[in-house]
Amino acid sequence: MRQELQLELQSQFAFMKRDMSLGNRYQNYGCECGDGWFELIQELCQRITNVYKFEGIDDIDIEILQIKEKFGKLRFYYRHFGDSNIIQAIDFLGVGSLRLSPPSDEECEYKKKISELVHSYEEWSSHICEKCGGRGALRTDFVWKKTLCEDCYQEMIESN
Structure with missing residues (x-):
């Protein structure tokens, strides 16, 4: 992602600094x-x-560990300060992903909500072109899976 977009995220959200x-x-x-x-x-x-x-x-207790594309979808890895478990998901080549959720006791209700949000946005990313942000589809006919709109998909085909 371009530097200016990342700086915008950092200016809007302290936990993204x-x-x-x-x-x-x-x-x-x-x-x-x-x-x-x-x-x-x-x-x-x-x-x-x-x-x-x-x-x-008042204090957002999230540390961002990694934000990336993997298998054509967004991966948003984070942890809550004080949590010992920092593994959020395990990805299996060609099969899918196992998402790990925080404990579901009442003290961690907000952690559960955040985990559900992250998971839903990761899934939603498979319908948004990673390149331009338009309506996309998960493309599996390249060496790597990519979520692309029709125009970006055709552009990628022509460049290969």
């Missing part, structure tokens, strides 16, 4: 996906913020 001293993939490389998912990520971040506001929690 990058700090190289933390040393995880997001901090080092930023959003490792196309510009077309900018609005999707922006909306997800706003909805995460809204969960905290609704729950009356």
Whole structure:
């Protein structure tokens, strides 16, 4: 994703600010996906913020670990400060993904809501062109799976 789009996310959402001293993939490389998912990520971040506001929690306790494309879909890996489990999903080549959710006790209700939001936006990404943000479809006829609109798909075919 272009630098100016990433800077916009960082200016809008404090938990999206990058700090190289933390040393995880997001901090080092930023959003490792196309510009077309900018609005999707922006909306997800706003909805995460809204969960905290609704729950009356002032400090957002999320550390972004990695944001990338994998198997043609968005992957938004994060953890809540203080949680020992940082694995959010396990991807299986050609089969799918196993999403791990936080404990479901009442203390963690907001964590469950955020996990559900992230999962739904990751699924939604398979209908949004990663390149331009238009209506897309998951394309499986390349070496890599990609979610592309018809125009970006044709452009990719012609460039190969």
